[in-house]
Amino acid sequence: MSLTTTYNDMKVEQIYTGCIAHAAYYIENNGVAAVFDPLREVHPYIDRAQIDNAEIKYVFETHFHADFVSGHLDLRKKAGAEIVFGPGAKPAYEATIAKDGQIFEVGNYKVKVIHTPGHTMESTTYLLIDENGKEHGIITGDTLFIGDVGRPDLAQHVVADLTEEKLAGYLYDSLRNKIMPLSDDLIVYPNHGAGSACGKMMSKETTDTLGHQKKTNYALQNMSKEEFIKTLLTGLTAPPGYFPQNVLMNIKGYESLDTIMDRATQALTPDAFELVANETGALMLDTRDAEDFAKGFIPNSINIALDGNFAQWVGEMIPDVKQEILLITYPGKEEEAITRLSRVGYDYAVGYLKNGFDSWRKSGKDFETIKRITSEELEKQMKSGNPLIIDVRKKSEFDSEHIIGAINVPLNQINQHLAQFPKDKPFVLHCAGGYRSMIAASILKQRGWKDFVDVIGGFDDIKEHTSIKRSEYICPTTLL
Structure with a gap:
């Protein structure tokens, strides 16, 4: 989704990717363009600049991202863009490390560097100034979201001395001393919206005025540093396991998406697919919808449907970004699956099943199914007996409301709590809508x-x- 805002004679295009709740930004003036926090696939930004007959001069990074692998290296390679990071960044490749207060010119626009450490130490906000010298907005990265601020516990997974308390303190100072003194009419352009794991209570809105955020954002209210730290850290859940691996990829560099695509777009017959699976130990990832997966799937394959928060759940459920992966998709969806895997650093897809699962079924090879029941059938079971019900939603969802007597094992904790799933008696799985419970079902089948x-x-x-x-109360049998 693309949203262009015009205010004070400046155009800012927000390019929003809902499946990972990510916002990149594009600005252009007088034949010169800049991109902020791009996704891994860079052709949309290059295509956008070509429409404007513009040169992408800069790719600005607000920080070393944890929840996705940025496309800055491919933008430099393909468009000749200069990579810019904020103060203190130490990438393992050529880049400009800006100074606090430094000005960059994009045509007649100006981009001012405002160092805002807290989410990470190199975190930087970029102040946008139009061709008339009027301040337009701030691209805040993970420093300030709509309704929230960035979590301060990610950098410690890379640098142990950077505790979440220290980073929260830095963030308090950055917000009070660098952001809040700015004009109320500035537009806030954050890097993420609701659904991202980079904050805990982000709004569904993806832009706002700074003045409104000063009134409504809990983190910008009047409080001491100690109160801020306590408030920010309360209710903060553990970050997904792939976050530190993505940070290191963004710091150290990575292969071009072109290389990854060449390696992954190998169409394999059922026999060849089976041979590669046996020889490499690659994980077989089935990206079809839950309904189709349940009707038939390759033994030992895992279901994470493409039509959902695919990349985030891949990151949650597959511990190693270097895991080799074989794909089962709907025909024509192979490149989309490879691209969305690469956004979160899973670069080692080694092929896909040609013509999808239908080719496997037609080959006569064995397949498995998963039994599903309707909610009405569950109600009948509960009236005639006492079935064991396991709810794989998040603990916060379970605590809000759940079936009386159900047990809560959040999906992202399933591998640590397999002992809670009995093998000597039947049980019922559910989540909110069927997406996560099918992931859980496929894992259990595999085990x-x-x-x-x-x-x-x-x-x-x-x-x-x-x-x-x-x-609406926490059930005594809740495990987590």
């Missing part, structure tokens, strides 16, 4: 569980179509 069912439509369908009793 040898057989006697369970998945609820079609999940908790949302249970609420809408049944009278199953639900509780």
Whole structure:
């Protein structure tokens, strides 16, 4: 999704990617363009500049990102753009390390560097100034979101001395001394929106005025540094495991997406697919929808559907970004799957099943299924017995409302709590809508569980179509 805002004679195009809740930015003036925090695939930015007959002069990075691999290196290679980081950044490749207050010219526009450490130490906000000298807005990266601020616990996974308390203190100072003194009419352009794991309560809105944020954002209210640190750290869940690996890729560099695509777009017959799987130990990742996966899938394959928060759940459930991956997709969706894997650093897809799962089925090879039931069928089971129900939603979702007697094992903790899934009696799986529970079901199948069912439509369908009793209180059997 692309959103262009014009204010004070300056155009800023926000290029928003909903599946990872990411916003990149494009500005252009007088034949010169700049891109801020680009995604891994850079052709949309190059194509955009070509429409304007413009040269991409700069690619500005607000910080070393954790939740995605940036496209800055490919933009430098393909467009000749100069990479710019804020003060203190130490990339392992050629880049300009800006000074606090330094001005860069993009045509007649100006971009002013404002060093705002806290989320990370090199975190930088870029102040946009139009051709008339009027300050227009701030591209804040993960320093300031709409309704939230960046989490201060990521850098310690790379540098141990940078504790979350220290970083929260730096963030407090950056917000009070660098951001809040700026004009209320500035537009805030953050790097993420709701759904990102880089904050804990981001708004669905993707821009706002700084003045409104000063009134409504909890982190910008009047409080001491100690109160701020306590507030910021309260309720902060552990970051996804792939975050530190993405940070290191952004610091050290990575292969071009072209190289990754060449390696991954190998169409394999069922026999060749099976041979590669056996020889390499590659993980078989099925990206079809839950409904189709349940009807038939290759034994030992894992389901993470492309039509959802695909990249985020790949990052949560596959510990090593260097894991070799074999893809099963709907025909024509192979390149999309490879691209979305690469956005979060999973660069080692080694091929895909030609013509998708239908070719496997037609070849006569073995396949498995997963039994699913409707919410109404679950209600009948509960009236006639006491089935074990395992809810794989997040703890916060479970605590808000859940089926009385259900056990909570959040999906991202499933590998640490496999013992909670019995093999000697049946059980029922559900999440909110069926996406996450099918991921869980595929993992359990791979690990040898057989006697369970998945609820079609999940908790949302249970609420809408049944009278199953639900509780708004934490169930005593909650595990996490």
